[in-house]
Amino acid sequence: MASSDAPTYAARWAALKNIPPFLGLVWRASPGLTGAMILLRLARAVMPVAMLWIGKLIIDEVVRLMAADARPDTLVEWWQSGLSDQLILLIAAELGLALASDLFGRLVTYADSLLQERLVISLSMRLMNHAADLDLASFEDAGFQDRLDRARRQTMGRIPLVGQVMQQMQDGVTVVSFGAGLIAYNPWLVVLLLVALIPTLVGQMHFNAELYAMNWRRAPERRERDYLRMIGATSESAKEVKIFGLNAFLRDRYRELAERFYAENRVINRRQLVVMAVLTGIGTLCYYGAYLWIIGRTLTGTLSLGDLTFLSGSFLRLRGLIEGLLSSFSNMASQALYLDDLYRFFDERPGIASPPDALAVPAPIRQGITFENVGFRYPGAGRWAVRDLSFHLNAGETVALVGENGAGKTTIVKLLARLYDPTEGRILLDGRDLRDYDLDQLRAAVGVIFQDFVRYAMSASDNIAAGRIEARTDRPRIETAAERALADQVIAKLPAGYDQMVGKRFAHGLDLSGGEWQKLAIARAYMRDAQILILDEPTAALDARAEFEVFQRFNDLSTGRTALLISHRFSSVRMADRIIVIEHGRVQDEGTHDQLVAREGRYRELFELQARGYR
Numbered sequence: 001m002a003s004s005d006a007p008t009y010a011a012r013w014a015a016l017k018n019i020p021p022f023l024g025l026v027w028r029a030s031p032g033l034t035g036a037m038i039l040l041r042l043a044r045a046v047m048p049v050a051m052l053w054i055g056k057l058i059i060d061e062v063v064r065l066m067a068a069d070a071r072p073d074t075l076v077e078w079w080q081s082g083l084s085d086q087l088i089l090l091i092a093a094e095l096g097l098a099l100a101s102d103l104f105g106r107l108v109t110y111a112d113s114l115l116q117e118r119l120v121i122s123l124s125m126r127l128m129n130h131a132a133d134l135d136l137a138s139f140e141d142a143g144f145q146d147r148l149d150r151a152r153r154q155t156m157g158r159i160p161l162v163g164q165v166m167q168q169m170q171d172g173v174t175v176v177s178f179g180a181g182l183i184a185y186n187p188w189l190v191v192l193l194l195v196a197l198i199p200t201l202v203g204q205m206h207f208n209a210e211l212y213a214m215n216w217r218r219a220p221e222r223r224e225r226d227y228l229r230m231i232g233a234t235s236e237s238a239k240e241v242k243i244f245g246l247n248a249f250l251r252d253r254y255r256e257l258a259e260r261f262y263a264e265n266r267v268i269n270r271r272q273l274v275v276m277a278v279l280t281g282i283g284t285l286c287y288y289g290a291y292l293w294i295i296g297r298t299l300t301g302t303l304s305l306g307d308l309t310f311l312s313g314s315f316l317r318l319r320g321l322i323e324g325l326l327s328s329f330s331n332m333a334s335q336a337l338y339l340d341d342l343y344r345f346f347d348e349r350p351g352i353a354s355p356p357d358a359l360a361v362p363a364p365i366r367q368g369i370t371f372e373n374v375g376f377r378y379p380g381a382g383r384w385a386v387r388d389l390s391f392h393l394n395a396g397e398t399v400a401l402v403g404e405n406g407a408g409k410t411t412i413v414k415l416l417a418r419l420y421d422p423t424e425g426r427i428l429l430d431g432r433d434l435r436d437y438d439l440d441q442l443r444a445a446v447g448v449i450f451q452d453f454v455r456y457a458m459s460a461s462d463n464i465a466a467g468r469i470e471a472r473t474d475r476p477r478i479e480t481a482a483e484r485a486l487a488d489q490v491i492a493k494l495p496a497g498y499d500q501m502v503g504k505r506f507a508h509g510l511d512l513s514g515g516e517w518q519k520l521a522i523a524r525a526y527m528r529d530a531q532i533l534i535l536d537e538p539t540a541a542l543d544a545r546a547e548f549e550v551f552q553r554f555n556d557l558s559t560g561r562t563a564l565l566i567s568h569r570f571s572s573v574r575m576a577d578r579i580i581v582i583e584h585g586r587v588q589d590e591g592t593h594d595q596l597v598a599r600e601g602r603y604r605e606l607f608e609l610q611a612r613g614y615r
């Protein structure tokens with residue numbers, strides 16, 4: 001996104017409107033903890049003024065007792081005379097408050113950390129749920145990646161805001177209680193305080209806005225910087241980075257970006273240092289002005305010694321409190337701006353969804369699938385990936401798609417599984433548009449293993465169960481799926497068998513060869529009881545014999561199901577009932593292997609090219 005979209009300075013205050021919904025999120029994360037937290041903080045809020053007031057009463061009482069004519073000489077006589085009873089009561093009250101304040105403080109810290117953790121869990125889960133609902137197209141869009149990146153940061157980055165907002169409310173109540181005390185003596189004291197503090201507030205807000213706008217602009221570059229750092233040090237890339245000697249190149253690019261960030265940061269920070277030092281100085285001058293006034297009044301006898309301690313104590317605390325309140329208010333406003341990113345992400349709606357009166361997917365499928373003049377352009381791409389594409393898949397038929405790289409085979413699969421909708425034309429399932437069906441049912445009816453299937457850093461068993469995660473504990477089913485995909489041989493070699501952690505990401509993980517991973521992935525297809533089975537070239541890393549066996553089994557096991565397979569190996573392709581040749585996003589030819597080889601055409605050309613390689 002362009003930097004001109006960066007939120008303006010004025011938008012920052014408006015962002016405070018994000019706080020109530022945020023508190024709503026907090027409340028939903030844990031109503032009990034949130035309620036307890038509010039009560040604890042309210043109690044703590046009024047304690048400081050109560051303690052200072054009792055302190056004033058103690059001093060005045062001591063002064064009164066010292067001024068009395070007949071004063072006992074020893075503490076025991078003081079005690080027995082009963083003259084100090086009032087004083088003892090006040091001290092006991094002060095002690096009680098001090099103990100309660102400590103205890104409540106600890107409880108607040110405790111509840112705070114629990115609440116923050118609950119919020120992380122609840123936000124992360126919402127984020128994962130929401131991301132899963134969004135279109136695949138979104139994930140392939142760089143602007144979306146930036147928004148997702150910002151939103152992810154919010155789940156962790158905004159967490160301290162809970163404590164801040166609560167502290168803010170608590171401090172607000174404390175300020176009001178102290179302010180009421182000051183006003184009772186002299187309202188001008190409060191005015192003096194505010195005048196001293198407003199410049200600090202404005203300054204702070206300004207710098208926060210500047211930093212925010214800068215961070216906002218940087219999201220794309222930051223993603224590049226994080227990517228460079230990641231690619232320079234992950235197991236996936238380590239091999240290539242070493243072989244090609246890319247380290248210096250990656251490091252220098254990283255340094256270039258990081259240094260630019262650093263230089264920009266330094267400029268702002270330096271300016272902030274100077275301006276804020278001056279503004280805070282003004283505040284200090286005002287504070288000492290008020291202090292002088294209080295001392296003067298005490299000397300002339302208008303105020304008591306207790307009043308002096310109460311007022312100067314109140315003034316000192318208020319200044320600290322208001323300063324903290326204003327700066328954290330301004331900080332809260334800029335934090336609340338970041339919340340926009342989170343809400344914006346949650347507001348994002350998927351374009352591919354079930355219609356209101358969704359049709360149930362027929363079981364069994366009777367007529368099959370028809371592509372009718374389908375054209376599709378990837379979002380942001382100028383070229384058509386497929387165009388004027390028409391063909392029919394009969395129910396129960398095994399069809400192979402062949403074509404050169406980039407012909408559009410995978411795109412056809414993605415359209416069939418409704419990961420994308422056609423730009424023009426339609427795809428029919430038993431005569432009805434795919435878009436009329438219930439999306440979840442449709443996805444459940446289609447089992448696809450892509451060429452870039454995921455290698456889950458989990459147990460071998462979970463890697464297979466991923467095809468039907470509800471059956472995760474159904475070991476016999478997992479074993480059958482593994483056998484069908486020839487993955488049982490892979491698992492037999494693992495020290496911990498089905499429970500073996502695979503992948504290099506975690507300790508105890510055992511990495512597999514490309515072909516072994518593929519066998520696990522293919523087993524996923526068998527876990528799924530899908531009516532339409534699709535293998536999109538997940539066999540490229542299998543040796544010729546293994547691929548042959550895998551497809552032969554696939555062919556046997558897909559009797560009665562509609563199956564689509566994509567492969568560049570003709571030994572596998574020829575097993576299909578029918579072969580469709582795709583070229584430049586269109587059907588170029590179709591027929592059985594024998595029919596196609598008999599014809600002079602692209603299929604025969606490709607077939608002979610491959611056969612020649614083996615002779």
Ligand SMILES: Nc1ncnc2c1ncn2[C@@H]1O[C@H](COP(=O)(O)OP(=O)(O)OP(=O)(O)O)[C@@H](O)[C@H]1O
Pocket residue numbers: 140378379381384385403404405406407408409410411412
């Ligand atoms: N996410 C994407 N965004 C933009 N263009 C894409 C995207 N995926 C594929 N394409 C383009 O669409 C065209 C068809 O790609 P597709 O992946 O369907 O080919 P394929 O026949 O499966 O190729 P291969 O045999 O290499 O797997 C290609 O020109 C490709 O560059």
